[in-house]
Amino acid sequence: MKTAAAAPEAETQMTKEVGLRVLWAIVSPIFRTHWLRILVGLITLISVDFLQLLVPRLVQEAVDALAAGSATTALLGRIAGIIFLFALTMAGLRFVWRYMIIGFSRLLERNLRNRLFEHILRMDQPFFERRTTGDLMAHASNDLSVVQMAFGIGVVAAVDALVMSLAALAFMLAIDVRLTLIVLLPMPLLIIATKKLSGMLHRRFNLVQEQFSQLTEFARATLVSIRLIKAYTLEDFQARHFGRLGNDYVQSNLRVARVQGLLAPTSTLVGSVGMLLLLYYGGVFVIEGRISIGGFVAFVSYLTMLIWPMMAVGWVANIAQRGITSLRRIHQVLAVEPCVDGMDATSLGTLPPAARVTYSCRQLRFTYPAAQQPALQDIDLEIGEGLLGLTGRTGSGKSTLCRLLLRMYPVESGMLFFQGEDVTRLAQAFIRSHIAYVSQETFLFADSIAANIALGRPEASMDEIRAAAVLAAIDEEICSFAGGYEAAIGERGVKLSGGQKQRLALARALLCRRPMLIIDDGLSAVDVETEQEILHNLRSLPSGRTILLVSHRVNVLRHCDSIVVLDEGRISGAGSHNDLLGHDFYRIMVEKQRSHA
Ligand SMILES: Nc1ncnc2c1ncn2[C@@H]1O[C@H](COP(=O)(O)OP(=O)(O)O)[C@@H](O)[C@H]1O
Ligand SMILES: [Mg+2]
Structure with a gap:
C-alpha cells in the first residue's frame, strides 16, 4: 500500500531527467494513430522541395540556350510553361503538407492536453498542496504549445532544411565542386549566429511570458478581491503596481524585438558575403569557361535556397531542445500517481x-x-x-x-x-x-441557483431541487429573489450572504440523497x-x-x-x-x- 510518506519521495525521483525513450512513449501512440497523415505530409513536403530545386535547372537550360544563340520562342515558352505548372503544383502541395503536419501537431496537442487535464482531475489533495494553480496552468498552456510547435513547424523545418540543403548542395556540386566550397565558406557563421540569436530570443521570450502571466494574475487577484481593495482604499496602490508590471512587460517585449531585429540583417549579411564570393569566383570561372552562364545563374538560385536551411538548423536545434524540456515537464505531472487510490x-x-x-x-x-x-x-x-x-x-x-x-x-x-x-x-x-459533504468554505459557480444546487445530480427535477432547498431552509428566500431558482448568483456567489451560501451548499448536499x-x-x-x-x-x-x-x-x-x-x-x-x-x-x-x- 502506498503511504503518505512515499508520495513526495516518488515525485523527487520523477524530477530527475527521464530518457528520450520515456518521452517518446508519451507521444508514440499519437504517431501510430495518425501515421497516414504524417506520411502524406512528409511526402508532399519533400515533393515541393524537389520541384523547387528543379526550377533553377530549367532556367539554366533557357539561359544556356540564349547564350548559345540556339533559343527559340517555342523553347522559352515550353520552359516557362513547365515552370508555371511546377508553381501551381507546389502551391497545391504546400497546402496539403501544411494541413497534414500542422494539423497533426494540433491533434497531438489536443491529445496531451486532454490527458493532462484528466490526469490532474484524478489527483488527490496532497498533489494539489504541492503544486500551485499557476504552475498547473503553465503546463496546460506554455509547455503544450512548445511541444505542439516542436512537432509541427519544428519537424517541418527540420525535414525541409535537410532535404533542401542536401539537394541544393548536390546540384551545386554537380555544377562545380570548387565553386561550391568557396561560396559555402561563410555559411557556418550563419548557423552559429542563428543558434545564438534564437537561444537569446527564447530566453527573452520566456521572460515576456512570465511577465504577462504576472500581469494577468495581478489583474485577476485584484478583481477577485475588489471588495477588500475598496474597503482598504487600495485602488491607487493597485493601479500603480499594475502600471509598473505593464511597463516591465513592454520593456521585455522590446528586448525581444531587438533580437528579432538582428536575425534578418544577419542572414542578409552572411548571404551577401556568399553572393559576393559567387559573383567574383563564379564570374572568373565563366570567363575561364569552367562553367556555363546558365550554370552560373542556377548557382545563384541554389545559393539563395541554402540561406534558409542554414538559418533553420540553429532554430530547429533550439526548438527541439525546448520541446524536450517541455515534454519532460508534462511527463512529471503525468507520472505522479494519486497516493490515496x-x-x-x-x-x-x-x-x-x-x-x-x-x-x-x-x-x-x-x-x-x-x-x-x-x-x-x-x-x-x-x-x-x-x-x-x-x-x-x-x-x-x-x-x-x-x-x-x-x-x-x-x-x-x-x-x-x-x-x-x-x-x-x-x-x-x-x-x-x-457521502454528501458540506465543507467549511462554500464553493459556488457563476451560474443559476438551481444549477448550483443540482451540481451533484444534474439530472434532478425542479421539484427535487426545491425539496432539497426546503430542507435547507432556503426555499422561501430563493423564491423572493428576482428570477427565483433561475437567478444568476454572480461569480463565487457575490450576490448572496454568507448564511445563504451555506444553505445553498447544504441543499446541494441533501439533493444527493x-x-x-x-x-x-x-x-x-x-x-x-x-x-x-x-x-x-x-x-x-x-x-x-x-x-x-x-x-x-x-x-x-x-x-x-x-x-x-x-x-x-x-x-x-x-x-x-x-x-x-x-x-x-x-x-x-x-x-x-x-x-x-
Ligand atoms: N493541508 C494541511 N497541511 C498541513 N497541516 C494542516 C493542513 N490542514 C490543516 N492542518 C493542520 O492540522 C491541524 C488541524 O486542522 P483542522 O482539522 O483544520 O482543525 P479544525 O477543523 O478543528 O479547526 C491544525 O494544526 C492545522 O494547522
Ligand atoms: Mg475546520
Whole structure:
C-alpha cells in the first residue's frame, strides 16, 4: 500500500531527467494513430522541395540556350510553361503538407492536453498542496504549445532544411565542386549566429511570458478581491503596481524585438558575403569557361535556397531542445500517481451499495504530508446511524477527520473501516458515492441557483431541487429573489450572504440523497432560529441517515445523539450533552454561550 510518506519521495525521483525513450512513449501512440497523415505530409513536403530545386535547372537550360544563340520562342515558352505548372503544383502541395503536419501537431496537442487535464482531475489533495494553480496552468498552456510547435513547424523545418540543403548542395556540386566550397565558406557563421540569436530570443521570450502571466494574475487577484481593495482604499496602490508590471512587460517585449531585429540583417549579411564570393569566383570561372552562364545563374538560385536551411538548423536545434524540456515537464505531472487510490482504482474493491453507513476509526493517526506533528492521533470512534456532533477548538482536527472520512488524504491500513472493511482496500469513488459533504468554505459557480444546487445530480427535477432547498431552509428566500431558482448568483456567489451560501451548499448536499452527510462547520453563518429549523428538518429525514455535524454551538450540539470533543488531535470527551457538562472545554463553551444569549 502506498503511504503518505512515499508520495513526495516518488515525485523527487520523477524530477530527475527521464530518457528520450520515456518521452517518446508519451507521444508514440499519437504517431501510430495518425501515421497516414504524417506520411502524406512528409511526402508532399519533400515533393515541393524537389520541384523547387528543379526550377533553377530549367532556367539554366533557357539561359544556356540564349547564350548559345540556339533559343527559340517555342523553347522559352515550353520552359516557362513547365515552370508555371511546377508553381501551381507546389502551391497545391504546400497546402496539403501544411494541413497534414500542422494539423497533426494540433491533434497531438489536443491529445496531451486532454490527458493532462484528466490526469490532474484524478489527483488527490496532497498533489494539489504541492503544486500551485499557476504552475498547473503553465503546463496546460506554455509547455503544450512548445511541444505542439516542436512537432509541427519544428519537424517541418527540420525535414525541409535537410532535404533542401542536401539537394541544393548536390546540384551545386554537380555544377562545380570548387565553386561550391568557396561560396559555402561563410555559411557556418550563419548557423552559429542563428543558434545564438534564437537561444537569446527564447530566453527573452520566456521572460515576456512570465511577465504577462504576472500581469494577468495581478489583474485577476485584484478583481477577485475588489471588495477588500475598496474597503482598504487600495485602488491607487493597485493601479500603480499594475502600471509598473505593464511597463516591465513592454520593456521585455522590446528586448525581444531587438533580437528579432538582428536575425534578418544577419542572414542578409552572411548571404551577401556568399553572393559576393559567387559573383567574383563564379564570374572568373565563366570567363575561364569552367562553367556555363546558365550554370552560373542556377548557382545563384541554389545559393539563395541554402540561406534558409542554414538559418533553420540553429532554430530547429533550439526548438527541439525546448520541446524536450517541455515534454519532460508534462511527463512529471503525468507520472505522479494519486497516493490515496493509485491509478489502478479498478483493482480496488467495492461493496454492494448500502442505505446505511458505518464508519469506524481504530487508533486512527494522521500527519499531513507537509507537517511534522500529527493532526490526529489515537482516535477511536464508531460512526453510525443518527446525528453525531463534533466540536473542539479551532485547529483541533475536526476538518481533518472529515477529510479523512472522505478519503482526501492517504491513511495507513488498519485505522479506518468503512462498513467494516479497511478503507485502503476500497475504491475512493465507492466510499465517496455514499457521502454528501458540506465543507467549511462554500464553493459556488457563476451560474443559476438551481444549477448550483443540482451540481451533484444534474439530472434532478425542479421539484427535487426545491425539496432539497426546503430542507435547507432556503426555499422561501430563493423564491423572493428576482428570477427565483433561475437567478444568476454572480461569480463565487457575490450576490448572496454568507448564511445563504451555506444553505445553498447544504441543499446541494441533501439533493444527493446519500446515506451519510458530513457538515463541516457548514452552518456557522446561519442564524440560530434557522439553524434550529434545519436541524429539525435533518432529524425528520427518513431514518438510516448517518450525519456528522461539526459545530461550535451548544444549541445545535444538544440535539445530537452523541457528541465528540477533539483537543489537539485527540478525543478529549464523548457522550451526550448532559454527559459532557462535566467536561472542561464543553462546560466553558456552554456557560459562555448562555451568557451571550
Ligand atoms: N493541508 C494541511 N497541511 C498541513 N497541516 C494542516 C493542513 N490542514 C490543516 N492542518 C493542520 O492540522 C491541524 C488541524 O486542522 P483542522 O482539522 O483544520 O482543525 P479544525 O477543523 O478543528 O479547526 C491544525 O494544526 C492545522 O494547522
Ligand atoms: Mg475546520
